[in-house]
Amino acid sequence: xxxxxxxxxxxxxxxxxxxxxxxxxxxxxxxxxxxxxxxxxxxxxxxxxxxxxxxxxxxxxxxxxxxxxxxxxxxxxxxxxxxxxxxxxxxxxxxxxxxxxxxxxxxxxxxxxxxxxxxxxxxxxxxxxxxxxxxxxxxxxxxxxxxxxxxxxxxxxxxxxxxxxxxxxxxxxxxxxxxxxxxxxxxxxxxxxxxxxxxxxxxxxxxxxxxxxxxxxxxxxxxxxxxxxxxxxxxxxxxxxxxxxxxxxxxxxxxxxxxxxxxxxxxxxxxxxxxxxxxxxxxxxxxxxxxxxxxxxxxxxxxxxxxxxxxxxxxxxxxxxxxxxxxxxxxxxxxxxxxxxxxxxxxxxxxxxxxxxxxxxxxxxxxx
Ligand code: NAI
Numbered sequence: 505x506x507x508x509x510x511x512x513x514x515x516x517x518x519x520x521x522x523x524x525x526x527x528x529x530x531x532x533x534x535x536x537x538x539x540x541x542x543x544x545x546x547x548x549x550x551x552x553x554x555x556x557x558x559x560x561x562x563x564x565x566x567x568x569x570x571x572x573x574x575x576x577x578x579x580x581x582x583x584x585x586x587x588x589x590x591x592x593x594x595x596x597x598x599x600x601x602x603x604x605x606x607x608x609x610x611x612x613x614x615x616x617x618x619x620x621x622x623x624x625x626x627x628x629x630x631x632x633x634x635x636x637x638x639x640x641x642x643x644x645x646x647x648x649x650x651x652x653x654x655x656x657x658x659x660x661x662x663x664x665x666x667x668x669x670x671x672x673x674x675x676x677x678x679x680x681x682x683x684x685x686x687x688x689x690x691x692x693x694x695x696x697x698x699x700x701x702x703x704x705x706x707x708x709x710x711x712x713x714x715x716x717x718x719x720x721x722x723x724x725x726x727x728x729x730x731x732x733x734x735x736x737x738x739x740x741x742x743x744x745x746x747x748x749x750x751x752x753x754x755x756x757x758x759x760x761x762x763x764x765x766x767x768x769x770x771x772x773x774x775x776x777x778x779x780x781x782x783x784x785x786x787x788x789x790x791x792x793x794x795x796x797x798x799x800x801x802x803x804x805x806x807x808x809x810x811x812x813x814x815x816x817x818x819x820x821x822x823x824x825x826x827x828x829x830x831x832x833x834x835x836x837x838x839x840x841x842x843x844x845x846x847x848x849x850x851x852x853x854x855x856x857x858x859x860x861x862x863x864x865x866x867x868x869x870x871x872x
Contacts, residue, residue: 524634524784524821524837531827532791533600536571541827544596545572546794548605550801551811556605558813558865559820562839565869568824568832573599577607577622579615586616588625596626596792601827603820604796608803616663623656628787628794629683630690631656631766632822635773635783640845641855647752648776652759653694654766655687655719656787661763679715679762684722690788691723691760692730702734703727704754706743706761706769719762740765744772751776770798781812781854784819786826795823805853809860812852814840817868839871 533541547556563570575592596602609617622628631654637646662678691703705723709716720737727735738746740761746753751773761769774783780799787794797815805811817840824833843850843864850867851857859867 524636524818524825524833531601531793533827540569540571541601542571542573542599543823544575544592544599544602546575546577546602546604546607548801549608550606550803550806552605552607552801554807554809554811554861555797555813555816556603558861558868559603559816561865562817562836562868562872563820566832566836566839566872568829568836575602577618579618579621581615586618586621588618588621593625596794600792601823602792602794603816603823604794605816606797606799606801608801617661620661620663622794623787626787626792626794627657627789628792629655629657630687630694630788631785632694632788633766633770633773633783633785633798634822635770635777637777638782638841638844640841641778641851643776643778645751645776647755648773649755650747650751650759650773651694651698651700651757652761652766652770652773653687653691654761654770655683655763657763658683659715659763661767677712677715677762677764679718681718681722684719685726688723688726688760689729691758692726692733695733695758696730698758700756700758702736702757703730704743704757704759705735705737706740706759706765707737708740708765710739716762723760740769743769747772748776774798779812779854780815781852782814782818784815784817784822786819786822793823793826795819795826809862810853811861812854813861813865814844835872836868839868842871843867 535541547553573595575595576589577592579586607618633652635648635650637648658678658680660677664676664678667673695703705720707716707720709720774780783798785796785798797819799815802811821833821837848857850859852859852864
């Protein structure tokens with residue numbers, strides 16, 4: 505039983521107003537003489553340009569002390585390896601922080617995913633994905649409040665694949681003690697910092713006895729250093745069923761899981777609150793962090809003024825909290841959520857509204 509003086513409960517009280525938070529790792533970027541920070545901006549593909557513009561307009565109106573430094577992430581193949589431009593790597597390493605729009609990935613051929621390349625290049629080992637029902641936007645459930653932490657560098661997305669003989673392909677799921685322990689520690693620290701009393705490991709170690717078995721073992725080992733946080737385990741298929749049946753039961757935990765499960769499970773959670781247009785994320789490393797929406801480049805609506813910029817805006821709110829710019833974060837978060845709650849005339853089409861990206865943006869600005 506947790507006492508009222510428990511650090512977890514105290515953190516819960518503190519954190520109720522800062523749902524969109526990622527901050528366990530310290531931001532060590534440099535404040536310039538004018539009081540501003542430089543943040544790299546990767547606008548991305550498809551709707552990336554439109555939603556990035558919305559963020560820039562809102563940040564300008566809110567006087568956020570940030571100077572954007574755009575960077576190019578066009579891939580090049582060096583010795584068969586997908587690589588980022590050198591200037592981009594140097595710039596992000598210097599600023600230690602970036603906001604990123606979605607990047608399209610060729611299917612079944614071509615270069616490795618640039619999302620994966622960014623995560624590997626900067627050691628972004630934990631992907632934090634909070635998902636919370638939006639007050640004023642009705643969905644079948646009104647009590648969704650999940651935090652999912654996805655291992656971000658290996659697992660099924662390690663990109664180790666080869667053809668054994670024509671018609672037989674081997675795709676290797678890589679699980680290491682180092683990466684599993686690192687993300688597990690992040691999950692416990694995050695649970696403490698946002699006031700969730702439990703870490704839930706989601707796995708399939710019944711079948712992947714070695715791979716998921718090692719992941720599970722690492723989380724359980726790390727849990728010994730966090731006696732104030734409970735640890736529980738669940739099979740991924742069971743979590744999917746329980747999540748769509750009654751998401752409220754996951755309110756009190758931080759879920760941690762291997763890469764692919766986290767990718768799928770977080771889209772599932774997005775669906776419960778109204779779709780991909782609403783869910784943010786933070787890719788966290790020891791030095792660098794990159795914040796991005798959970799969704800992709802949405803080629804079906806790109807260039808039509810229909811994109812919902814909320815997910816990128818809330819990702820930027822996570823970024824501001826990570827940088828310690830809490831007042832700006834709270835102001836923008838409130839303006840965004842109030843705009844959504846204000847009615848269908850101010851909501852984009854994905855949220856059953858009539859607003860264009862630009863109209864939504866202006867409405868947010870009017871509420872700052
Ligand atoms: P998607 O997330 O781009 O789109 C799925 C559906 O959600 C589409 O109907 C789209 O219109 C809608 N949607 C997504 N974001 C929206 C927004 N902000 N406002 C309104 N509607 C929105 O997924 P899809 O189509 O599977 O992938 C398209 C491309 O994006 C692919 O090349 C994929 O690899 C890439 N991708 C990139 C990601 C990243 O950069 N982190 C993540 C996921 C996919």
